Amino acid sequence: MTLAPERSPRVREAVATARELLERDGPDGLTMRRLAGAMGIRAPSLYKHVESKEELEALLIADAFREIGELFHGAVAKSEGPKQEHGALGALARAYRGWALAHPHLYRLLTEGHLPRERLPEGLEAWAGEPVGIAVGGDPDLARAAWAFAHGMTILELDGRFPPGADLDAAWAAAIERFGSPAARQSSVGASPGRSS
Amino acid sequence: MTLAPERSPRVREAVATARELLERDGPDGLTMRRLAGAMGIRAPSLYKHVESKEELEALLIADAFREIGELFHGAVAKSEGPKQEHGALGALARAYRGWALAHPHLYRLLTEGHLPRERLPEGLEAWAGEPVGIAVGGDPDLARAAWAFAHGMTILELDGRFPPGADLDAAWAAAIERFGSPAARQSSVGASPGRSS
DNA sequence: CGCCTAAGCTAACGCCGTTAGCCGAGGAAG
DNA sequence: CTTCCTCGGCTAACGGCGTTAGCTTAGGCG
Numbered sequence: 296m297t298l299a300p301e302r303s304p305r306v307r308e309a310v311a312t313a314r315e316l317l318e319r320d321g322p323d324g325l326t327m328r329r330l331a332g333a334m335g336i337r338a339p340s341l342y343k344h345v346e347s348k349e350e351l352e353a354l355l356i357a358d359a360f361r362e363i364g365e366l367f368h369g370a371v372a373k374s375e376g377p378k379q380e381h382g383a384l385g386a387l388a389r390a391y392r393g394w395a396l397a398h399p400h401l402y403r404l405l406t407e408g409h410l411p412r413e414r415l416p417e418g419l420e421a422w423a424g425e426p427v428g429i430a431v432g433g434d435p436d437l438a439r440a441a442w443a444f445a446h447g448m449t450i451l452e453l454d455g456r457f458p459p460g461a462d463l464d465a466a467w468a469a470a471i472e473r474f475g476s477p478a479a480r481q482s483s484v485g486a487s488p489g490r491s492s
Numbered sequence: 493m494t495l496a497p498e499r500s501p502r503v504r505e506a507v508a509t510a511r512e513l514l515e516r517d518g519p520d521g522l523t524m525r526r527l528a529g530a531m532g533i534r535a536p537s538l539y540k541h542v543e544s545k546e547e548l549e550a551l552l553i554a555d556a557f558r559e560i561g562e563l564f565h566g567a568v569a570k571s572e573g574p575k576q577e578h579g580a581l582g583a584l585a586r587a588y589r590g591w592a593l594a595h596p597h598l599y600r601l602l603t604e605g606h607l608p609r610e611r612l613p614e615g616l617e618a619w620a621g622e623p624v625g626i627a628v629g630g631d632p633d634l635a636r637a638a639w640a641f642a643h644g645m646t647i648l649e650l651d652g653r654f655p656p657g658a659d660l661d662a663a664w665a666a667a668i669e670r671f672g673s674p675a676a677r678q679s680s681v682g683a684s685p686g687r688s689s
Numbered sequence: 690c691g692c693c694t695a696a697g698c699t700a701a702c703g704c705c706g707t708t709a710g711c712c713g714a715g716g717a718a719g
Numbered sequence: 720c721t722t723c724c725t726c727g728g729c730t731a732a733c734g735g736c737g738t739t740a741g742c743t744t745a746g747g748c749g
């Protein structure tokens with residue numbers, strides 16, 4: 296049950312449609328009835344393809360983990376040369392925040408509440424998170440701290456918890472500077488893929 | 493609407509009961525019907541006292557903000573002497589994590605999703621957050637980074653997102669060390685008010 | 690004494706995820 | 720060619736949710 300049991304075409308369609316609904320209308324827009332409607336079907340028929348809403352969400356989550364996993368691995372890989380601001384950690388932070396702001400509802404689905412690990416391909420979560428450990432230099436405690444910071448920063452921004460004028464780029468930069476290995480240390484993080492509310 | 497319009501006894505009872513339900517049974521246990529039941533009443537009657545579930549939650553949130561505000565102000569005040577580990581920031585971190593682990597469902601209600609600011613007493617949120625700015629030495633960017641870290645760390649722990657053996661005390665210590673002003677710097681954070689899953 | 694209001698009630702609405710059970714189309718097997 | 724079985728639709732319904740409409744009753748007050 297942990298080895299991605301190949302999806303039927305109809306399941307793939309359901310997952311694709313569900314993702315559209317979630318990204319466009321938020322969690323309240325992703326309803327079994329609405330999803331069925333978007334597929335030209337009645338809600339109970341969905342259960343011929345998917346055992347529950349939770350399984351459907353797990354499929355969305357698995358796809359998203361693969362997506363960000365590739366994104367993050369690519370980000371640390373491309374930041375090999377010390378030309379990038381704040382090196383691998385900065386690149387990773389920009390990728391992280393950028394993806395979250397581009398897919399806020401999906402990000403929340405991925406990160407909030409209980410993760411249905413038993414429904415996820417084994418090792419996927421760990422693989423997607425690897426780049427943090429790399430970027431931080433190998434210390435697992437520091438990696439977890441950096442991860443927690445990135446998530447906290449991101450979810451607070453998405454939820455509009457920071458005051459209107461807050462300079463979030465500066466907050467990111469302040470933390471990255473402190474979490475990074477004592478290597479290249481200058482300027483600000485630069486990327487500002489979105490504004491806080 | 494922003495100046496806490498004095499609660500009737502029945503409203504106070506509703507809020508108290510709601511808090512018990514939430515803390516004991518989690519968010520699914522806090523239902524208008526269940527709350528009414530616990531008060532010996534039917535659900536629609538609740539609306540004679542409270543205009544919506546959202547208002548009820550706002551009352552819970554306001555109380556909790558007052559509670560943690562006092563807790564946090566007290567924590568930084570009592571850590572004046574540099575005897576405490578990591579000074580004010582360490583004391584604040586221990587208070588923060590301790591309260592969250594003691595009241596996980598309430599913590600989630602406070603921090604997750606959209607905050608109904610228009611229903612909250614003005615300035616309450618800012619006052620409760622003040623101590624972070626103080627503990628960090630005044631830099632607002634650094635304060636926001638520290639806040640984001642603490643929230644990220646806490647919510648990830650509550651949601652069981654860290655691997656089973658992870659040393660969360662060490663992760664807290666690693667971050668506190670880096671966020672703190674370059675003053676007293678030694679040992680570990682010490683407090684371990686709970687284990688991660 | 691009469692009236693008004695506060696605070697309870699039942700019934701119901703529209704939504705949710707989900708189950709039970711029916712039915713038609715289409716392919717496989719004899 | 721016919722029979723049968725499986726797949727994927729369907730309707731009806733259940734129990735739960737927040738919430739509204741509208742009725743009733745008890746108490747206090749003029």
